Amino acid sequence: MTQTRSARPWYRRMTGRRRDEPHRTATPLELFFDLCFVVAVAQAADSLHHALSEGHLDLAVGRYLMVFFAIWWAWMNFTWFASAYDTDDDVYRITTFVEIAGALILASGVPRAFTEGDFATITFGYVVMRLATIVQWVRAAAGDPDHRRAALRYAGGVFVVQVGWLLRLTLPDSWLAASFLVLALAEVLVPAVAERPGMTPWHxxxxxxxxxxxxxxxxxxxxxxxxxxxxxxxxxxxxxxxxxxxxxxxxxxxxxxxxxxxxxxxxxxxxxxxxxxxxxxxxxxxxxxxxxxxxxxxxxxxxxxxxxxxxxxxxxxxxxxxxxxxxxxxxxxxxxxxxxxxxxxxxxxxxxxxxxxxxxxxxxxxxxxxxxxxxxxxxxxxxxxxxxxxxxxxxxxxxxxxxx
Structure with missing residues (x-):
């Protein structure tokens, strides 16, 4: 007999889901995650609107692309991880809530990033989301030996890049654009490198x-x-x-x-x-x-x-x-x-x-x-x-x- 969720332990061994799993659809937690990201998307679009209307074209486009990268990349990493390792236990849910909290922090910093060029709040919110992602990957490494190397590469790569984002806040303004490009490139390279030992079982x-x-x-x-x-x-x-x-x-x-x-x-x-x-x-x-x-x-x-x-x-x-x-x-x-x-x-x-x-x-x-x-x-x-x-x-x- 299938065990009901109320009878499950508060945590489960995080093993990979089957790639050919039938009827694999979005879960209520994933839909809630998306709903909370609406706030960040709305803030980015609204800030772009006002910056363009005021004639700040160069700053508007550049800052919008940077802000939207943070929103998109955090969403995308959660999505692919959840597709492979959604255990729906209490630890997974709480960790996801931390990621959502980071998204809300990020959203609160969007207007200041457009008006003042201050990306500190966005960075802190983004790092909160990504540190929660590291916890997820460590759990996956412990529970899924077949993909342990990939999970550890993810955890290590994400951690190193987050240190880079925090250090970026100490750089002079003239370096911010170049450092963003370097760190964004590092972010997108993490999955390309991590998946080499054997792709995680996303659906x-x-x-x-x-x-x-x-x-x-x-x-x-x-x-x-x-x-x-x-x-x-x-x-x-x-x-x-x-x-x-x-x-x-x-x-x-x-x-x-x-x-x-x-x-x-x-x-x-x-x-x-x-x-x-x-x-x-x-x-x-x-x-x-x-x-x-x-x-x-x-x-x-x-x-x-x-x-x-x-x-x-x-x-x-x-x-x-x-x-x-x-x-x-x-x-x-x-x-x-x-x-x-x-x-x-x-x-x-x-x-x-x-x-x-x-x-x-x-x-x-x-x-x-x-x-x-x-x-x-x-x-x-x-x-x-x-x-x-x-x-x-x-x-x-x-x-x-x-x-x-």
Missing amino acids: PRHIVERYGLFTLIVLGEVVLVTSLAIQTGLDAGDRHLWSLAAAGTVIVFALWWLYFDRPAAVSNRLRHALFWGYGHYLIFASIGAVGAGLAVEVDHERDDSHVSGLTAGYAVAVPVAVYVVTLWALHVRRRQHRWLTAACLGTAALVLLVPLGPAPVHLVAVLLFCLVAVTVLARRLSTSPDATDPGPTASDGGGPVEAE
């Missing part, structure tokens, strides 16, 4: 679901901005804001459709898994920036910003173009549809040109609508899905792992 379909859920979270920020634009138009009696809100709605619908048009898949090969997992940084960050760009466009229409119409237009166009190109690289390219590839890259190029003309947000909405139509047509004309669209395969769900 491919579970990973795809988790990434889809985080995509929905960031899209929710764009929905919120669009809703506020509608409210602003209603309060001000400005009909143009109504049309702007409608265009923003089409944009967010199109972003959703393009991402979820077909089931995604992540390969068991290490190089491909890293490319797919890391590439989503641009997916998530660009969606959040689209929301901030729409808010800048609303400010410009109401004469509440310090930027030109061209700049406001590019605040939407640039992240949309980045999103389309990245989505092509991660999801579309392997389907080998040449004309769909041409449609994606051509749309991205045209999106970058529309701010030079009138009504850029409306034109971006039209271009994305056309791209969705082409995507749907490509799917319907695919008479041999196995040949033209690899999609999720049996090997993606639980086949042998290849560490390149």
Whole structure:
């Protein structure tokens, strides 16, 4: 008879889960983890909006990319670890709560990072999250001998990099950008090195679901901005804001459709898994920036910003173009549809040109609508899905792992 959770010990031996486990879905704790990260995503997008509206373009973009890296990287590491070692015992839950607390600390420091360039609070919150991750990896090393070397490499690598983040706070301001790039590179190299002895037993379909859920979270920020634009138009009696809100709605619908048009898949090969997992940084960050760009466009229409119409237009166009190109690289390219590839890259190029003309947000909405139509047509004309669209395969769900 299966033992109920109430009868389980307060801790369990942390062994790896099966890669071919059926019905592996997101747990309530994972969903709660995502919910708490909404705060950090909202703070980053809102701070980007205000910095862009005030005309601080260089600082806004640079600080947004740094802040969003911290949010994304902490979320991503928890997600892949939980996919492999979610024991759901009390120790695991408490450790996860510590990670959530670190995310809330990080979120509280986002406004100061944008306005004053002070990353101390963000760093402390980030280190709290990552130190909790070390505890998780040490437990995995003790409970899963088959992947002990990988778990210890993770624990050691994460610890060394966290020391680097704390030391970075003592550096002069002129070194902060360069030191961030070095430490961010060190962070992304940890999984690449740690997984070499033998990849940890993360679940491919579970990973795809988790990434889809985080995509929905960031899209929710764009929905919120669009809703506020509608409210602003209603309060001000400005009909143009109504049309702007409608265009923003089409944009967010199109972003959703393009991402979820077909089931995604992540390969068991290490190089491909890293490319797919890391590439989503641009997916998530660009969606959040689209929301901030729409808010800048609303400010410009109401004469509440310090930027030109061209700049406001590019605040939407640039992240949309980045999103389309990245989505092509991660999801579309392997389907080998040449004309769909041409449609994606051509749309991205045209999106970058529309701010030079009138009504850029409306034109971006039209271009994305056309791209969705082409995507749907490509799917319907695919008479041999196995040949033209690899999609999720049996090997993606639980086949042998290849560490390149």
